[in-house]
Amino acid sequence: MKIQALGHSCFILEMENSSGEPVRILADPWLDDHVVGDVGGRFPRVRANWAQLGTVDAIWISHAHTDHLCPYSLLSLKQNFPAGTNLFLPISLAYLEDVFREYLPDWPLQFMTQEEPIEWKGLQMQAFFNLAPEASNEDDCMILLVSNGREAILSEADALLPNEDPEIRELVAQVLGQAGPEQRVFLTTRNELEASMESIDALNRDERMEAVALQRQQLAHHADSQMAANGSENCAWTTPGTVRLIIGQGIGLPHEIPEPWNKVMFPLTLEDRARLEQETANREGMPVTVSAVHAGEELTIRDGQIAIRDRLAGLELLDTEVDRAFDGNIDLVANFPIAPLREGQRDTDAQHEAILQSLQERYLPYLIGQRQPPVEHRLSAGQGEIRVRIRYGDSSQWKPRDYVANFRRLQFMEADVDEVPTEEYWANDLDDYFQGHADDFTTFCRTFPGGVHHQFWDCLGMPFLNNDLVAKKIRHHFEQAQAGKSAADFVLPLWGISSD
Numbered sequence: 001m002k003i004q005a006l007g008h009s010c011f012i013l014e015m016e017n018s019s020g021e022p023v024r025i026l027a028d029p030w031l032d033d034h035v036v037g038d039v040g041g042r043f044p045r046v047r048a049n050w051a052q053l054g055t056v057d058a059i060w061i062s063h064a065h066t067d068h069l070c071p072y073s074l075l076s077l078k079q080n081f082p083a084g085t086n087l088f089l090p091i092s093l094a095y096l097e098d099v100f101r102e103y104l105p106d107w108p109l110q111f112m113t114q115e116e117p118i119e120w121k122g123l124q125m126q127a128f129f130n131l132a133p134e135a136s137n138e139d140d141c142m143i144l145l146v147s148n149g150r151e152a153i154l155s156e157a158d159a160l161l162p163n164e165d166p167e168i169r170e171l172v173a174q175v176l177g178q179a180g181p182e183q184r185v186f187l188t189t190r191n192e193l194e195a196s197m198e199s200i201d202a203l204n205r206d207e208r209m210e211a212v213a214l215q216r217q218q219l220a221h222h223a224d225s226q227m228a229a230n231g232s233e234n235c236a237w238t239t240p241g242t243v244r245l246i247i248g249q250g251i252g253l254p255h256e257i258p259e260p261w262n263k264v265m266f267p268l269t270l271e272d273r274a275r276l277e278q279e280t281a282n283r284e285g286m287p288v289t290v291s292a293v294h295a296g297e298e299l300t301i302r303d304g305q306i307a308i309r310d311r312l313a314g315l316e317l318l319d320t321e322v323d324r325a326f327d328g329n330i331d332l333v334a335n336f337p338i339a340p341l342r343e344g345q346r347d348t349d350a351q352h353e354a355i356l357q358s359l360q361e362r363y364l365p366y367l368i369g370q371r372q373p374p375v376e377h378r379l380s381a382g383q384g385e386i387r388v389r390i391r392y393g394d395s396s397q398w399k400p401r402d403y404v405a406n407f408r409r410l411q412f413m414e415a416d417v418d419e420v421p422t423e424e425y426w427a428n429d430l431d432d433y434f435q436g437h438a439d440d441f442t443t444f445c446r447t448f449p450g451g452v453h454h455q456f457w458d459c460l461g462m463p464f465l466n467n468d469l470v471a472k473k474i475r476h477h478f479e480q481a482q483a484g485k486s487a488a489d490f491v492l493p494l495w496g497i498s499s500d
Contacts, residue, residue, distance in 0.1 A: 001013065001153060002300050003187070003293065003299045003301070004312050005247055005295050005312070006031065007046055007250045008028075008247070008250025009027070010027065012024055012026050018148060024055075024057050025088075027062070028067075029059060030069075030070040031070070031076070031077075032070055033045045034486070034492070035491070036066050036487050036491060037067060037440075038067065038441040039442055039491045040254065041256075042250055042252075043250055043262065044323075046315055046316065046318065047318065048314065048316075051314075053315065054314075059085065061087075062157035063092070063093070063142070064463060064470050065158070067250070071480075072487045074478075083106035083107070086108050087104060088125070088144075089110070089111050092142065093111070095471055099478060103482065125147075127143060127144050130159040131162065132159075137462055138159065139463055143155065144157070152184045152185070153184070154175070154185070154186050154187065160188070163227075165230075169230060173232070176242070185244075186242065190249065190273055192215075192249060194215060195211075195215035195266075196265050199211065199264050200261075200265060208267075208328065215268060223280060227290075228284055240287045242287070242288045243290075244290045245291055245292075246273055246291070246292045246293065247270070247294075256492060259332060265324065273292070274290050289305060296317050298310045298311070336446050337395070338446070338447045339426075340395065340429050341426075346428060348392040348427065351392060351430070354430075354431065358430070358460070364412060365465070367459075379405075385407075386405045386423075387420075388456055401414060421450060422453070423451040423454055424448060424451040425456070433460055434469065436474075440457060440461025
């Protein structure tokens, strides 16, 4: 099989079917220079020549985050790919069916359901959800398994299976081994976000280097937990013919920002993870090959090894890894505005009603059900209450209103503005979230006005609690793309930069 890396989580799988004919699947095609969800920039920026790359038979989208499901990229691909290109989606995105049929009507749509394999073009395909015990904003992500009966690839995307669990390790070995008896690829997406965020949030250079050193230790521990023997009877890493590939880490800040943020955003790299995982495998005597894969590389997997690593013809790279090599001597500190994403006075009565309803119907069930920590401990830590403060207005003129839930009445009610809030937000930002004009990552270019944590904002990013908000967001960006707008038109103004 061949893996053609287009950057971040985007790749093309080429696999011979049962008749010996090549079948090509494009996965998670975010190819735009900007990402609307993270208000970031793509690294590297790429220019795809599809006449040279060749068309694909199908597109697979693993989940609804816009670095995987990008309406701007999809409508651009619509101009390059023929009618009849198959579009495979996880069943968790069934609520978006109307949107896809409206904007991509010529692409046959098929939903992949849990552990129900299908035969397609001489390949066997199946998808399944992660088994991690904690809720996350990527619960809608499905893992894709593709096989021709001899070889198989498991594309993990952002699901990140808990391989430290012996039962999960056993399950992966069983699934991959049965699907690919001759050779198999475990393809994972990693971003090393913890290290990136620690580096960005550091208040000075010394604090940054201390944080990076700690993150290196944690990465070594995590790499060991993913690879070292853990008591499972079977393990894909101990089975000859397994290759573990690592892609990802493609989101930086927009390239239009003059400060050299990309030089401090990536203190840990995919190579660091691959090296640590390979060292663990070697120490344990495991025959698995572990390798990072970057945009513009084409890997041919043969006999359970990376037989050929070549440059991918038809993909121009506008950036190189040297452009973002970590420089610990750069004394750059984040000083993002304490302001709403979009200034302006709005209808505060309507905002109040929508926010109170969301606190009651989304946040409170989330707090009670999450159990990390349990709501009774959250309340106890907050002196018997959870206090959410909302700033109505903008940075030039605003008025606070508090909403409190406590042991006496476990529902959010407006209360006098008092005490230190547990969380604090701008009403305009929440309003934008409810309208599909923001999501859980959009405030990356801002500093929250206050609060000990921001669980309400995180709650709104949980897909199964907020399918309606995700649908509004995806529809909004399809509308913008259809109207000729770009992702840059959405992202750059939030950084105070013109997109012209």
